Amino acid sequence: MKKSLWLFHFGGASCNNCDIEILACLNPRFDVERFGMLLVGSPRHADVILVNGSINKKGKERLVEVYHQAAKPCLVVAIGACGCTGGIFAEGDTFAGPVDNIIPVDAYIPGCPPKPEAILAGLAKLVEAKFGKKKIPSPDHTKKIDENEIVENEIVTNEKVTLKK
Amino acid sequence: MVLHLFYFLVFPGLLFAGIVGGLLSWFDRKVTAWVQFRRGPVLMQPFYDVMKLLLVKETIVPARGSVITFLAAPVAGLFGASVSAVLILLPAFGISAGFRGDIIVIFYLLTIPSLSWAIGALASANPLAAVGASREIKLLIGFELTLLLIFAAVILKSGMTISLYEIIALQQENRVLAGSLSGILLFVAMIFCVQAKMGMVPFDIAEAETELSEGAFIEFSGPPYALIKITKYIMLFVLTALVAVLLLGGLPVDGISLLWSLLKILSVALLLVLIRNTNPRVKIGQAMRFFFIWMNGLVIIAIILSYFGL
Numbered sequence: 153m154k155k156s157l158w159l160f161h162f163g164g165a166s167c168n169n170c171d172i173e174i175l176a177c178l179n180p181r182f183d184v185e186r187f188g189m190l191l192v193g194s195p196r197h198a199d200v201i202l203v204n205g206s207i208n209k210k211g212k213e214r215l216v217e218v219y220h221q222a223a224k225p226c227l228v229v230a231i232g233a234c235g236c237t238g239g240i241f242a243e244g245d246t247f248a249g250p251v252d253n254i255i256p257v258d259a260y261i262p263g264c265p266p267k268p269e270a271i272l273a274g275l276a277k278l279v280e281a282k283f284g285k286k287k288i289p290s291p292d293h294t295k296k297i298d299e300n301e302i303v304e305n306e307i308v309t310n311e312k313v314t315l316k317k
Numbered sequence: 318m319v320l321h322l323f324y325f326l327v328f329p330g331l332l333f334a335g336i337v338g339g340l341l342s343w344f345d346r347k348v349t350a351w352v353q354f355r356r357g358p359v360l361m362q363p364f365y366d367v368m369k370l371l372l373v374k375e376t377i378v379p380a381r382g383s384v385i386t387f388l389a390a391p392v393a394g395l396f397g398a399s400v401s402a403v404l405i406l407l408p409a410f411g412i413s414a415g416f417r418g419d420i421i422v423i424f425y426l427l428t429i430p431s432l433s434w435a436i437g438a439l440a441s442a443n444p445l446a447a448v449g450a451s452r453e454i455k456l457l458i459g460f461e462l463t464l465l466l467i468f469a470a471v472i473l474k475s476g477m478t479i480s481l482y483e484i485i486a487l488q489q490e491n492r493v494l495a496g497s498l499s500g501i502l503l504f505v506a507m508i509f510c511v512q513a514k515m516g517m518v519p520f521d522i523a524e525a526e527t528e529l530s531e532g533a534f535i536e537f538s539g540p541p542y543a544l545i546k547i548t549k550y551i552m553l554f555v556l557t558a559l560v561a562v563l564l565l566g567g568l569p570v571d572g573i574s575l576l577w578s579l580l581k582i583l584s585v586a587l588l589l590v591l592i593r594n595t596n597p598r599v600k601i602g603q604a605m606r607f608f609f610i611w612m613n614g615l616v617i618i619a620i621i622l623s624y625f626g627l
């Protein structure tokens with residue numbers, strides 16, 4: 153798994169800048185394919201979900217659904233200030249929490265927007281932390297999340313996932 | 318019996334064709350990368366992908382829809398691809414003579430993967446997969462007639478023999494079939510057919526990543542998707558080998574001619590990759606028209622030419 157991470161891009165309610173930077177990662181100049189990474193179109197094939205942008209109330213349902221649809225084991229990377237903390241949207245009315253309030257996040261790549269180099273470095277660090285020899289402690293995401301919401305759905309279906317209020 | 322199992326499972330069936338196909342698929346990705354001025358993946362990448370899907374990822378089955386059909390489809394596809402690998406490669410390497418009429422069996426076996434993927438996609442009850450499957454079937458209808466005509470032309474040109482071994486032997490005695498005017502037309506049509514059969518870019522309508530998010534394969538995950546990947550690798554190798562066998566005089570493996578065989582496979586694969594990298598995706602109607610009118614016309618002209626001995 154270490155050498156073949158397939159990326160799935162989930163764009164929340166972002167200002168679209170992070171999306172562009174993620175796509176810039178995939179273009180010939182930065183070329184993630186040399187690390188064996190590939191952009192896939194279906195969450196069923198995803199190994200890493202890249203989440204960027206603030207997550208609003210509508211987007212939250214979608215994000216949880218996509219997370220459940222992905223075949224486990226599946227990592228989540230929050231990209232950009234919005235993904236990590238909420239950024240400039242953090243005090244908005246429709247804001248539903250940064251990504252790690254909704255699903256467990258394995259790596260954070262801050263920046264507004266992060267440069268493609270930073271995204272690549274983040275992904276490389278993620279691989280190092282998860283599969284490398286040196287153990288980098290992964291972020292502690294257990295405290296805020298209601299575990300039942302995530303874990304119970306072992307066999308993921310194409311049923312719509314309903315959120316607990 | 319044991320020998321047949323060995324043929325099917327190890328050489329030149331599942332294992333051998335899978336490995337060579339994997340290497341060819343790396344070649345495809347690497348050349349694509351070079352075309353785009355980037356580095357591209359490492360040599361073992363296709364195998365890493367398959368191992369990951371096979372060993373690490375979980376299998377998700379659709380909640381609605383038929384689970385058994387869904388899971389059986391990739392297996393059926395893999396079976397079809399490996400059997401056709403055996404039937405094509407044994408005569409191609411000159412190991413066994415095959416049987417009379419094997420070229421017709423091969424034609425049917427080669428449709429099994431596309432067909433079983435379409436069935437599997439329809440069994441997953443996913444609307445995007447259904448659209449992908451219907452496109453796959455439409456495309457199949459489009460290019461299959463052309464492929465049949467090409468087979469017919471090859472049979473006509475090699476003096477009405479319907480055994481692959483004899484076709485190869487004939488080409489090795491005289492000259493290769495692509496060495497004549499009609500042969501060149503057949504070669505062009507065949508390349509496009511292979512392109513469509515592999516779902517490579519001008520004809521990747523069925524798995525359109527951008528609008529259908531991988532179409533027919535959208536619901537497959539983990540091991541079933543790994544089987545589909547292996548099937549694709551095998552098909553890539555088998556189809557390039559088929560082009561080499563039918564039109565370029567087989568793949569002899571003794572001595573220096575091994576190098577030639579390798580060169581044939583690689584140059585056909587290179588041609589496929591370059592077409593894939595320099596063309597946009599066509600619409601399904603355009604693809605149908607392309608095959609029905611232009612390619613069929615081309616092959617019919619080739620048949621008429623070969624009737625006059627050109």
Ligand code: SF4
Binds near residue numbers: 169170205232
């Ligand atoms: S982090 Fe900045 S650039 Fe990225 S989506 Fe948020 S506001 Fe836009």
